[in-house]
Amino acid sequence: MGSGRFEGGFGSDAPDPVRDYSLAEQVAQRLSQQILRGEYPPGTRLPEPELAIRFGVSRGPIREALFLLEREGMIENRPRRGAIVPQADPSEIANLYNLRAVLCGYACRLAAPAMNSDRMAKCRQGLEQLRAMADDPSKTSLDFLEVRTAIAGVIMHASGNPVLVNELERLNRRALMHFAMFNRLKRRRESIEDWERLLDALGRQDGEEAEKIAISQVHAARDEMLRQVKEAQSQG
Incomplete structure (x- = not known):
């Protein structure tokens, strides 16, 4: 799951305080x-x-x-x-994704009972956007990431745990660079399948199943990321 920084794109019910950035x-x-x-x-x-x-x-x-x-x-x-700008470090990636898996799973478990029809509609809308850009090479990794992040933002804020949301956002910002550098079209399609399964579980408000799927989803992303990093390092 990504962070909640772009959730406003789907009209999220999360608070969006106005602030002046330094x-x-x-x-x-x-x-x-x-x-x-x-x-x-x-x-x-x-x-x-x-x-x-x-x-x-x-x-x-x-x-x-x-x-x-x-x-x-x-x-x-x-x-x-x-x-x-740091080089990708396999050990850091593994540690980062392992922690994200646990927290994402927990967030989905907490969010499941609160995934009402309005929240599910926002997530389904995002999923359709992901499908539209899955095989479109003109769409960059960041385009795909922005929509994926918006879906995750709706789910995370439904967890009702702001401490968990903040920690996930912090971890996800660290993971953004790896995703942008190594994301491929094949992984986009696999990611969409993962999101379909996760949203099905959340739509049933099955927190236990949603937690399992979310953990598996992040582990799959971790394994693919590590594979691509090692491949890039062997070629370099």
């Missing part, structure tokens, strides 16, 4: 999207002076933005090299 937060958001789009491939250095020129701000907000991204696991700070 300049550093705005820079961090833009830079993270550029990293996800592959504009800064793994191993790329992120010098503060160059970023300040690119974003048209002073180095103070850049430094704070890099700190925010480092805290989220999007970049690393290395001695004598500064900020850098």
